[in-house]
Amino acid sequence: MxxxxxxxxxxxxxxxxxxxxxxxxxxxxxxxxxxxxxxxxxxxxxxxxxxxxxxxxxxxxxxxxxxxxxxxxxxxxxxxxxxxxxxxxxxxxxxxxxxxxxxxxxxxxxxxxxxxxxxxxxxxxxxxxxxxxxxxxxxxxxxxxxxxxxxxxxxxxxxxxxxxxxxxxxxxxxxxxxxxxxxxxxxxxxxxxxxxxxxxxxxxxxxxxxxxxxxxxxxxxxxxxxxxxxxxxxxxxxxxxxxxxxxxxxxxxxxxxxxTTPDVDWLALRDTMMDYAAELVDRGGRLHHVTRHMVGLFQGFAGARRFRQILSTDAARPGAGPEVIAAAFAAVDIDGGPRVQPEEQKLAG
Incomplete structure (x- = not known):
């Protein structure tokens, strides 16, 4: 058939x-x-x-x-x-x-x-x-x-x-x-x-x-x-x-x-990506292979610039682990939601 x-x-x-x-x-x-x-x-x-x-x-x-x-x-x-x-x-x-x-x-x-x-x-x-x-x-x-x-x-x-x-x-x-x-x-x-x-x-x-x-x-x-x-x-x-x-x-x-952007469980996303990154690192991969795709997550949020900086610098260092993702998320005002800050207007545009 x-x-x-x-x-x-x-x-x-x-x-x-x-x-x-x-x-x-x-x-x-x-x-x-x-x-x-x-x-x-x-x-x-x-x-x-x-x-x-x-x-x-x-x-x-x-x-x-x-x-x-x-x-x-x-x-x-x-x-x-x-x-x-x-x-x-x-x-x-x-x-x-x-x-x-x-x-x-x-x-x-x-x-x-x-x-x-x-x-x-x-x-x-x-x-x-x-x-x-x-x-x-x-x-x-x-x-x-x-x-x-x-x-x-x-x-x-x-x-x-x-x-x-x-x-x-x-x-x-x-x-x-x-x-x-x-x-x-x-x-x-x-x-x-x-x-x-x-x-x-x-x-x-x-x-x-x-x-x-x-x-x-x-x-x-x-x-x-x-x-x-x-x-x-x-x-x-x-x-x-x-x-x-x-x-x-x-x-x-x-x-x-x-x-409109719905409510997102950002902390659950953080944990999921940390677990995913940990498995990759354990297999010999680099944290940056995951985090380079995450830098656009919080466009318009207060703290987004610092989030990007952490992922772009700390995650690329030899031996970097999933704790870098936790540090990056901690820099963002998640509860405040997306609101373009004056100093971040250019990056968010």
């Missing part, structure tokens, strides 16, 4: 974007403590690395992270298929194909955003991945690259992804500029085109489409969800990690009313 394929997560969806060097397993564990419903993504993992490299290190994760998606990078159908087969043993909830990253190292491997120049090839990749996957296969793309006119190329690109069986499409609403702009500059130039993404959703009402790019908070996310099925935050969710504490209530109401 043919195994039934899993269906994609029901809308609305809040996702934390895959971010190279940031969304590792320690980051995802922290994020999951703040939201049980957010969809979390790995860093992009190149298919070759899974096939020929340390797959246990690249793919292993905590059961607590679910729902969690694996993002793959590659442009060879056979290698991507092999990577999907290997990843199946690790129990990811989704496999995502990166067709949006503009970095030089991604371009040198002829994948990421440059794949948008060849929609037919990307469709073949999706077809190959779908053939061997028992979980949803999705695509994260841009609205176009370089001199492409997004309004002309995006409809055809999406039609080909849908025809290939993509279970969901996440669209970064800014064109990727691969020549003449650095990835950092490409974060602001050219401008975002949310209306085009909304139009694509209207033209494909039965296909899950999510939006990414420039979304700063849950109130903005709520406005997008009146047009699309999902919202994906990247740097905003990482640098202001505390906003994730409002995600579950936000999704329950799917509106601005859910965007």
């Amino acid at each position: 043919k195994q039934e394929k899993a269906r994609y997560i029901k809308a609305p969806v809040f996702a934390v974007a895959p971010m190279i060097d940031w969304t590792d397993r320690h980051c995802r564990f922290l994020h999951r403590q703040l939201s049980k419903r957010a969809l979390l993504y790995t860093e992009m993992v190149v298919a070759d690395a899974i096939i020929f490299g340390p797959r246990e290190k690249l793919l292993s994760h905590s059961a607590a992270e679910h729902p969690v998606a694996l993002q793959l990078g590659g442009s060879d159908a056979a290698k991507l298929s092999d990577a999907v087969r290997i990843a199946a043993d690790y129990g990811y909830d989704e496999i995502n194909l990166n067709v949006g990253c503009p970095s030089d190292r991604v371009q040198s491997g002829t994948f990421g955003a440059c794949l948008m120049r060849d929609a037919t090839h990307v469709a073949d990749l999706v077809t190959a991945m779908k053939r061997v996957s028992t979980v949803p296969v999705t695509v994260k793309c841009r609205i176009g690259v370089d001199d492409q006119e997004p309004a002309q190329v995006l409809p055809d690109f999406l039609a080909r992804m849908i025809g290939a069986g993509a279970d969901a499409i996440w669209i970064h609403a800014r064109k990727a500029w691969l020549q003449g702009l650095s990835p950092k500059e490409n974060r602001e130039i050219p401008p975002l085109d949310y209306d085009l993404v909304y139009a694509m959703k209207r033209e494909n009402p039965d296909v899950f489409m999510g939006i990414n790019g420039g979304i700063a908070d849950l109130e903005q996310a709520a406005r997008h969800l009146s047009h699309v099925d999902g919202v994906m935050l990247g740097r905003a969710a990482y640098h202001n990690t505390g906003l994730l504490a409002g995600v579950d209530a936000f999704l329950a109401g799917a509106g601005p009313a859910g965007a």
